[in-house]
C-alpha cells in the first residue's frame with residue numbers, strides 16, 4: 001500500500017531524492033506537522049503556496065461585498081458588528097499571507113499574482129450584494145461553507161497553515177451566527193423582509209455550493225493533496241456535509257432552498273441535490289463573474305492608494321533598525 005502511494009507521489013514529484021521523499025511521506029503518514037525549515041518536495045511547497053495564497057486573496061477580496069454595506073447597515077449595532085466582521089477578514093488575510101510567506105514566496109509576489117490575474121480567489125466574491133439580506137446570507141452560507149472547509153484544515157499537514165486555521169475558524173463561527181441571526185430577523189419580519197431573505201437565499205445558494213470546488217472526479221489537485229494531507233476531506237464530501245447541515249437551518253427559518261430535486265435520501269443518510277451549473281463555475285473561475293472587474297479594480301486601487309502607507313512603514317522600520325545598530 002505504502003509503496004503504491006510512494007510511486008504515485010514520485011510521478012508527481014518527479015526528480016525528488018527518494019530517501020528524503022520517503023522520510024517526508026512517513027512523517028505525513030504519522031500526522032506530524034511539516035514546518036517551514038523541514039525538507040519538503042517542491043510539488044508540496046508549490047501546492048501549498050497556491051492554496052494558502054489563494055485562500056488569503058479570498059479573505060481580502062471577501063471584504064469588498066460586505067464593506068459596501070457598512071454605511072448602509074440598518075442600525076448602529078448592525079454597523080458595529082459588520083465593521084468588526086470585515087476587520088476580522090483582513091486579519092485572516094494577514095495570518096494566511098504570513099503562513100504562505102514561510103514557504104519562500106514574498107507577499108509582494110503573491111499580491112502581484114492576484115493583480116495580474118494569475119492567482120485565483122474564491123468564485124463566491126464575484127457576485128454582487130444587492131440588499132441587506134445578502135449580508136445575512138453571506139454570513140450564514142458563505143461563512144458557513146468556509147467553516148466546513150476550514151475545520152479540517154486545522155489538521156492540514158503544514159504547521160503554519162494549520163495553526164492559522166485555529167483562530168480563523170473561531171472567528172468564522174461567530175460570523176456564521178451573526179449572518180444567521182440577520183436571516184432570523186428578516187424571516188420573522190414583515191412579508192417584504194421575508195421576501196428579501198428568500199431572494200438572498202435564492203441567489204447565494206448555488207454559488208455557495210460552488211465554493212467547495214469542482215467535483216472530485218474533475219478536481220486535478222484533490223488526489224495528491226489528500227495523499228499529502230494538505231486536504232483532509234474532498235470537495236464532494238465537504239459539499240455534502242454543508243448541504244446536510246444547512247437544509248434544516250433553512251427549514252427553521254421558514255425559507256425554501258431553491259433546488260426542486262433536493263430530498264433526504266434515507267439510504268445514504270444525506271440529501272440528494274440538483275446538478276451544479278459547472279459552466280457558470282468555470283466562467284467565474286476564468287474571471288467572468290458578474291462583478292469580477294469591479295472587485296479587481298477595487299483591489300488594485302487600494303494597493304496603489306496605500307503605497308504611501310507601505311513606504312512610511314518601511315522608512316520607520318529602517319530608522320529604528322539604524323538606531324538599534326548605533327546603540
Ligand code: BYC
Pocket residue numbers: 050051054055056058059060061062063089120121122123124142143146149210211212213214218219220221222225231235285
Ligand atoms: N473559486 O483541483 P481543485 C471566506 C480552482 S474566504 C476559485 O479542486 P484544490 C470569507 C482551484 O484553485 C474562504 N477557484 O483545487 C472571506 C484549482 O485551480 P488552480 C476561502 C477555485 O485547491 C471573507 C482548480 O479550480 N477558502 O470564507 O485542490 C468574507 C481546480 O480545483 C474554486 C479557501 O480558500 C473556487 N471556489 O481545491 C466571508 C479554502 N474551487 O489553482 C468569507 C482553502 C476550485 O490549480 N482552499 N478552484 O489553477 C481549499 O480548500 C481548496 O483550494 C479548494 C479547491 C477546495 C477551494
